[in-house]
Amino acid sequence: MTEPVRLAKRVVALTQCSRREAEQYIEGGWVRVDGVVVEEPQFMVGAQHVELDPQAKLAPAEPATLVLHKPAGYDAGNGPNPASALVTPQTRWAEDASGVRPLKRHLHRLATPLTLPTQASGLLIFTQDWRVTRKLTEDIERIEQEFVVEVGGALIPNGLALLNHGLRFNNYAMPPIKVSWQSEQRLRFAFKVLQPSQIEPMCHAVGLQVLAMKCLRVGRIPLAKLPPGQWRYLAPHERI
Secondary structure (H helix, E strand, O other): OOOOEEHHHHHHHHHOOOHHHHHHHHHOOOEEEOOEEOOOOOOEEOOOOEEEOOOOOOOOOOOOEEEEEEOOOOEOOOOOOEHHHHOOHHHEOOOOOOOOOOOHHHHOOOEOOOOOOOOOEEEEEEEOOHHHHHHHHOOHHHOOEEEEEEEEEOOOOOHHHHHHOOOEEOOEEOOOOEEEEEEOOEEEEEEOOOOHHHHHHHHHHOOEEEEEEEEEEEOOEEOOOOOOOOEEEOOOOOOO
């Protein structure tokens, strides 16, 4: 019988590397136990077959950023029906072309810097990267967001102009934004300072009822063809 040892110790013996290097190999998803990738250095192994991927690279695992197509009805935060529950290995988009190697650790400790109303659908960003979090919080006023909003009702005279600039709430003038008709029942909103939760009261103020809204873009990141309920990695070359 082989005495069980930590996987990191077995990798040290296998490769003659240091303990920290062994942990990096394991955390990077480069080590397999009986053919199955194991990412936990403390995983106990006995007589199992341990192997290092021939393509293994000795580098710390980078924090991940994910893009989810949130369906309507899911809470962007920690509500009773959280959108984070949709981020699983099974819901990763089959056509993800990011080139990022999927790791289990990528799906843990994800933050959602931007909010999206529960009734809204569309692009929602999850990240482990503090730089992305800072950009989507401290620098958000310089990042344009684009929404398409399905509406009903009758627009008041000069209503479209008021949506673009002129509405006031609680004695506060709404910032100038870009609003235009996409079709008879769909409005396109593009803005940098506005909060998505303000779209509905703005529409009510000009006689319109919001029937549905979808986030199509955050900065330079589009929703594109990502199916509802699925996610993809933000590729290393993509910039928000």
